[in-house]
Amino acid sequence: MALTLEQVRHVATLARLALTPEEEQRMATQLSAVLDAVEQLQSLDVGDVEPTSHATLADSLLREDATRPSLSPEQVLANAPAKVGTSFAVPKIIE
Amino acid sequence: MQLTDLSMLELAEKLAAGQVSSVEATRACLERIQGVDSTIRAFLRVDEKGALAAAEASDARRRAGTPASALDGVPVGLKDLFLTEGLETTAGSRILEGFVPPMDATVVRLLREAGLPLLGKLNLDEFAMGSSNESSAYFPTHNPWDVTRTPGGSSGGSAAAVAAREVYGALGTDTGGSIRQPAAFTNTVGLKPTYGRVSRYGVIAYASSLDQPGPMTRTVADAAALLQVLAKHDPLDSTSAPVKTPDYSAELEGGVRGLKLGVPREYFAEGMDPEVEAAVRGALREYERLGATLVDVSLPHTQYALATYYLIAPAEASSNLARYDGVRYGLRAKDAKGLKELYALTRERGFGAEAKRRIMLGTYALSAGYYDAYYLRAQKVRTLIREDFTRAFQQVDALVAPISPVAPFKLGEKVNDPLSMYLTDVYTLPCNLAGVPGLSVPCGFTNAGLPVGLQVLGRAFDEALLLRIARAFEREHDFFRRLAPV
Numbered sequence: 001m002a003l004t005l006e007q008v009r010h011v012a013t014l015a016r017l018a019l020t021p022e023e024e025q026r027m028a029t030q031l032s033a034v035l036d037a038v039e040q041l042q043s044l045d046v047g048d049v050e051p052t053s054h055a056t057l058a059d060s061l062l063r064e065d066a067t068r069p070s071l072s073p074e075q076v077l078a079n080a081p082a083k084v085g086t087s088f089a090v091p092k093i094i095e
Numbered sequence: 096m097q098l099t100d101l102s103m104l105e106l107a108e109k110l111a112a113g114q115v116s117s118v119e120a121t122r123a124c125l126e127r128i129q130g131v132d133s134t135i136r137a138f139l140r141v142d143e144k145g146a147l148a149a150a151e152a153s154d155a156r157r158r159a160g161t162p163a164s165a166l167d168g169v170p171v172g173l174k175d176l177f178l179t180e181g182l183e184t185t186a187g188s189r190i191l192e193g194f195v196p197p198m199d200a201t202v203v204r205l206l207r208e209a210g211l212p213l214l215g216k217l218n219l220d221e222f223a224m225g226s227s228n229e230s231s232a233y234f235p236t237h238n239p240w241d242v243t244r245t246p247g248g249s250s251g252g253s254a255a256a257v258a259a260r261e262v263y264g265a266l267g268t269d270t271g272g273s274i275r276q277p278a279a280f281t282n283t284v285g286l287k288p289t290y291g292r293v294s295r296y297g298v299i300a301y302a303s304s305l306d307q308p309g310p311m312t313r314t315v316a317d318a319a320a321l322l323q324v325l326a327k328h329d330p331l332d333s334t335s336a337p338v339k340t341p342d343y344s345a346e347l348e349g350g351v352r353g354l355k356l357g358v359p360r361e362y363f364a365e366g367m368d369p370e371v372e373a374a375v376r377g378a379l380r381e382y383e384r385l386g387a388t389l390v391d392v393s394l395p396h397t398q399y400a401l402a403t404y405y406l407i408a409p410a411e412a413s414s415n416l417a418r419y420d421g422v423r424y425g426l427r428a429k430d431a432k433g434l435k436e437l438y439a440l441t442r443e444r445g446f447g448a449e450a451k452r453r454i455m456l457g458t459y460a461l462s463a464g465y466y467d468a469y470y471l472r473a474q475k476v477r478t479l480i481r482e483d484f485t486r487a488f489q490q491v492d493a494l495v496a497p498i499s500p501v502a503p504f505k506l507g508e509k510v511n512d513p514l515s516m517y518l519t520d521v522y523t524l525p526c527n528l529a530g531v532p533g534l535s536v537p538c539g540f541t542n543a544g545l546p547v548g549l550q551v552l553g554r555a556f557d558e559a560l561l562l563r564i565a566r567a568f569e570r571e572h573d574f575f576r577r578l579a580p581v
Binding site for chain 1: 193194195197198290291304305330333334398399401402403405406413417420421422423424425426427429431432433434435436437438439440442443446451452454455456458459462468469471472473474475476477478479481513514517527528529530
């Protein structure tokens, strides 16, 4: 299945990637090849088959709802590229 | 014989007998790293200070007669996908350059508690996405058996460091073969435990329903000993299985007499390197000689595993990697005008080609209009692949098969052809999709002297049997004793 440049740009927007024109071109070619290869799944009859979302566990496990120590604000902010007080700083959100 | 040539358990014995100290062993590793790593390039970061401090503490415990575990004092390395408190962790990506985690992964904590000095962080394909270590944002790692070739991936740094005797053992992670394939490429032992057997807490996520950490060592007994430290239920990982941990060394020498070993016919498809096939077939004959019965079995959906994996793994990856947005940690595009541009520019600059390809593929497979045809369908085929294994394990105790259809390939050979790179994982992916354990044990060499690995696959939580089967072969051969020429 051939992916158009337009589709590549749409997916890049969804994925929040600012691809260069060369990357868009390469992505269209390489992703089309991968999509061709996965096309074979369409030939299988999976009508009554239940999907597997996780490998071994039927149910997710719950632990006791007890409080435990969490990271301090200083630890959480230690890797922040920019911060104001105890908050992460970002550029203007409303454009 | 040099100190660094010992296995983990051989060193542990000498530590217990007081014949050598952990500081001496750790220094020997550090010297070895200094001597060979400019050629191998397994390490992204060496933590000399931290490792020596841990070694000194271990020696003090040994002197006091209170070792923390059987492996107390045995230095190991970590794939740079495991969070280490206070020590930079990058996942092999520019987007996490300079990131210093505020906490340890659970398995890192377990290693520290067991007294193992941690020598540093080992190279990998970016976010564990790759089969050759060439997608590392920093540099490729070289195979100690032939430095023009790849050590495999994504745990290529871990495998190379173990094979080059820079570390006694290492941790890797395996999402589609990333422990087993590099182990096979470097004449080392690699075990992917059952999904849920080892905690994923603090392991940087690639594809959460497939990722599993495990040991990489030079002998089967070492893999058993290291798994013993790692295999613990962890309440911090909701997919960690609340099952009891057996004594993995107890039945290690039990042999294979009377066992039924399935040979999946789909794992010997056309296109396999004849020398690789010869080594694997030789190992199968050896199992017969040792008293096992070989049974021809079929895993009929094997041909769909690659397609299934390359929809499910990228879909999960595109979701997991959404957190790298330049806001809370890691790289930030400082010249961005507005938040949307901050996201897009940060991710454009921070991710490499393979990570971007998988993010794009996964986003596409999950996007409106394609979800049912791609992602949901892949999840259904995953069920069929799991059922193949369930049926096979009704007939046999375990499966024996090749790891990779090819021997270690040249660096650069496949890097521009993603699909041919993906194909090297065709025999390791189904195991992750089914969630069952798999291991790689050295089973021979090609004429050019390149290592070949044998894959042993088993029922969920049957790691002890896999180790026993691998050990039965290892005991008869000296492949694992051969040292890489570095």
